[in-house]
Amino acid sequence: MTTETPRLDRSSHPSTGFPGYSLPITIVMAWCCFVYLRKRLAPSLSNIAGPSPNSFILGNIPQLISEDGYDFHTDLARNYGGVVKLHAICGAKQLYVFDHAAMHSVLIKDEHIYNMPDAFLAANHLMFGPCLVSTSGQRHRRGRKIMNPTFSPARLREMFPILFGIAHKTNVTILEASVDSKNGETDMLHILGTTALEFIGQAGLGHSFAASRSGTLEGMKQLLFAAKRMIVPMQALPFLLRIAPSTFRRKLIDLVPLPDLHLARDLVDILDKNSRAILKGKREAIAKGGSAIIEQFGQGKDAMSLLMRADQLSEEELLGQMNVLIFAGTDTTSTAMCRCLQELARHPTIQAQLRDEVTKADAHGDIDFDVISTLPVLDAVCKETLRMYPPAVTSSRQASEDVMMPLSAPMIGVDNSTITEILVPAGTIVHVGIKAANQSRVVWGPDALEWKPERWLSPLPQTVLDANIPGVYPKLMTFIGGPRGCIGFKFAEMSMKVLLVVLLKEFEFALSNKEIVWKLGVAEAPTVEGKQSFPMLVTRIQG
Numbered sequence: 001m002t003t004e005t006p007r008l009d010r011s012s013h014p015s016t017g018f019p020g021y022s023l024p025i026t027i028v029m030a031w032c033c034f035v036y037l038r039k040r041l042a043p044s045l046s047n048i049a050g051p052s053p054n055s056f057i058l059g060n061i062p063q064l065i066s067e068d069g070y071d072f073h074t075d076l077a078r079n080y081g082g083v084v085k086l087h088a089i090c091g092a093k094q095l096y097v098f099d100h101a102a103m104h105s106v107l108i109k110d111e112h113i114y115n116m117p118d119a120f121l122a123a124n125h126l127m128f129g130p131c132l133v134s135t136s137g138q139r140h141r142r143g144r145k146i147m148n149p150t151f152s153p154a155r156l157r158e159m160f161p162i163l164f165g166i167a168h169k170t171n172v173t174i175l176e177a178s179v180d181s182k183n184g185e186t187d188m189l190h191i192l193g194t195t196a197l198e199f200i201g202q203a204g205l206g207h208s209f210a211a212s213r214s215g216t217l218e219g220m221k222q223l224l225f226a227a228k229r230m231i232v233p234m235q236a237l238p239f240l241l242r243i244a245p246s247t248f249r250r251k252l253i254d255l256v257p258l259p260d261l262h263l264a265r266d267l268v269d270i271l272d273k274n275s276r277a278i279l280k281g282k283r284e285a286i287a288k289g290g291s292a293i294i295e296q297f298g299q300g301k302d303a304m305s306l307l308m309r310a311d312q313l314s315e316e317e318l319l320g321q322m323n324v325l326i327f328a329g330t331d332t333t334s335t336a337m338c339r340c341l342q343e344l345a346r347h348p349t350i351q352a353q354l355r356d357e358v359t360k361a362d363a364h365g366d367i368d369f370d371v372i373s374t375l376p377v378l379d380a381v382c383k384e385t386l387r388m389y390p391p392a393v394t395s396s397r398q399a400s401e402d403v404m405m406p407l408s409a410p411m412i413g414v415d416n417s418t419i420t421e422i423l424v425p426a427g428t429i430v431h432v433g434i435k436a437a438n439q440s441r442v443v444w445g446p447d448a449l450e451w452k453p454e455r456w457l458s459p460l461p462q463t464v465l466d467a468n469i470p471g472v473y474p475k476l477m478t479f480i481g482g483p484r485g486c487i488g489f490k491f492a493e494m495s496m497k498v499l500l501v502v503l504l505k506e507f508e509f510a511l512s513n514k515e516i517v518w519k520l521g522v523a524e525a526p527t528v529e530g531k532q533s534f535p536m537l538v539t540r541i542q543g
């Protein structure tokens with residue numbers, strides 16, 4: 001199968017910051033103002049405290065979506081109660097929420113009222129096609145019902161040896177890379193990114209990206225960062241999708257002088273072409289039947305093969321779901337692994353303790369599926385990393401009607417009165433502060449901001465047990481909760497564990513002296529001097 005590699009001029013678009021404002025953006029924003037002002041906002045949010053807007057037109061949005069926005073999110077968590085008011089475009093108000101009763105309402109109790117924002121659904125539709133992250137309501141429920149079994153515990157058991165096979169290849173890649181390396185540094189982001197893509201490729205798509213050397217990984221990464229930089233003009237998408245036929249939209253995209261939009265267009269074209277080629281290959285193998293299926297990567301047991309045999313999704317939907325698995329499962333997992341290795345490098349005693357545990361368990365060939373989940377230090381290291389460093393920092397929803405938001409503890413309003421619940425007006429966008437919730441001192445105790453796997457090895461504090469945190473992953477918001485919670489959280493956890501078992505047996509990880517700057521994209525990413533990379537000093541353990 002031939003897949004195309006994107007050739008992209010990376011210097012042609014800004015790597016950080018907010019794009020400049022040209023005529024089309026001004027038009028889009030004027031349109032947004034019109035829509036928001038028409039909806040006139042209920043006064044109920046005026047008493048909620050929050051940071052003052054940076055500008056009238058854009059409010060706090062540039063800070064919220066900035067790639068350098070860690071401090072903004074930290075300040076929100078530190079300086080306000082569990083619900084914070086943000087200023088959005090043209091004076092509209094949004095909420096930033098990390099109170100757990102409020103999160104429970106948004107994600108579970110009143111989930112049918114809080115959809116993914118229209119602009120996100122529309123952008124996801126343009127990028128990926130019809131899929132889980134471009135649909136809501138009934139259509140989304142149908143999609144979940146069809147997709148859920150593809151990552152069930154029985155499937156994970158089947159995928160387990162496939163993941164080990166890939167991790168062993170990664171071991172060899174690291175060996176080669178560290179031999180080739182001039183200064184002893186190995187870029188673990190690239191290696192772990194390729195590995196995570198291969199995990200999803202083989203287990204999810206029955207396809208080896210490593211074998212086809214497609215540019216999917218680079219393309220996906222750049223697409224997500226370009227999409228995030230376009231959040232403001234994206235607000236016009238639901239409107240454009242409604243009025244314009246697709247050929248006209250395409251012309252429009254070509255005409256609008258936004259480098260990021262053109263980059264996104266080219267990337268989407270490449271991803272689409274690759275995905276269609278993969279799907280065609282699978283169709284042919286299924287048509288041939290018998291050994292043609294077994295010869296495929298994943299032996300026909302991957303998620304896509306299951307979906308194709310179940311025959312409930314259209315061709316476009318299959319492509320969409322395929323794109324979304326790549327999109328949702330790659331950068332998130334590789335970033336979490338980078339954070340994991342970073343903390344293990346900072347805590348050599350824990351690294352040694354973990355190495356000891358996995359080496360003993362893995363002494364007679366690969367650890368068994370049932371055994372890997374019983375290793376306490378391995379489990380604690382993964383959970384603590386996912387708590388401290390959730391790869392996605394926020395997740396957004398939009399209220400489709402007026403709704404009351406409960407609070408777990410009263411807050412003080414701007415007028416010094418006590419607020420016990422909030423009337424959220426229809427149309428309000430609510431950002432769930434995943435990171436802020438995970439690190440709450442109220443819940444986790446005074447050491448909430450320290451990476452301490454030990455906290456998982458003894459009974460958790462009563463405040464954690466009482467908090468009733470509404471995550472699909474016990475006690476954490478990292479994978480969100482409710483019907484839109486991450487479909488792949490068990491798969492992601494298993495991927496991390498398999499990699500840690502194989503890599504810690506073989507290597508010792510230390511930090512290089514390069515300064516790592518973490519940027520906030522759709523998932524966070526480590527950079528060195530503006531380029532995505534995560535150099536580490538990797539030494540092979542002798543003996």
Ligand code: HEM
Pocket residue numbers: 132133144151204324325328329330332333336390391392394395396478479480483484485486487488489491492
């Ligand atoms: C550490 C790794 C991961 C993290 C932190 C993570 C986190 C998340 C979060 C926060 C969401 C909710 C997004 C939103 O609604 O705003 C989500 C959704 C999703 N994730 Fe993951 N994810 C990870 C790995 C994976 C993997 C490996 C897969 C695929 C096997 C996957 C598949 C999905 C899908 C399909 C959705 C959309 C669910 C829906 O809208 O119904 N994720 N994930």
Ligand SMILES: *[C@@H]1O[C@H](CO)[C@@H](O)[C@H](O)[C@H]1NC(C)=O
Pocket residue numbers: 167168171172175502503505506
């Ligand atoms: C890693 O690769 C080396 C060289 O091929 C091999 O000797 C070693 O057993 C491998 N280790 C693991 C855990 O796969």
Ligand SMILES: *[C@@H]1O[C@H](CO)[C@@H](O)[C@H](O)[C@H]1NC(C)=O
Pocket residue numbers: 414415416
């Ligand atoms: C609220 O209380 C603070 C201190 O207790 C005071 O400085 C401030 O003026 C009060 N604000 C209003 C609106 O009453």
Ligand SMILES: CC(=O)N[C@H]1CO[C@H](CO)[C@@H](O)[C@@H]1O
Pocket residue numbers: 073074077078435436437439440441442449
């Ligand atoms: C509510 C709360 O305690 N939030 C904490 C979340 O994490 C930030 C740092 O990222 C802390 O400063 C907050 O106090």
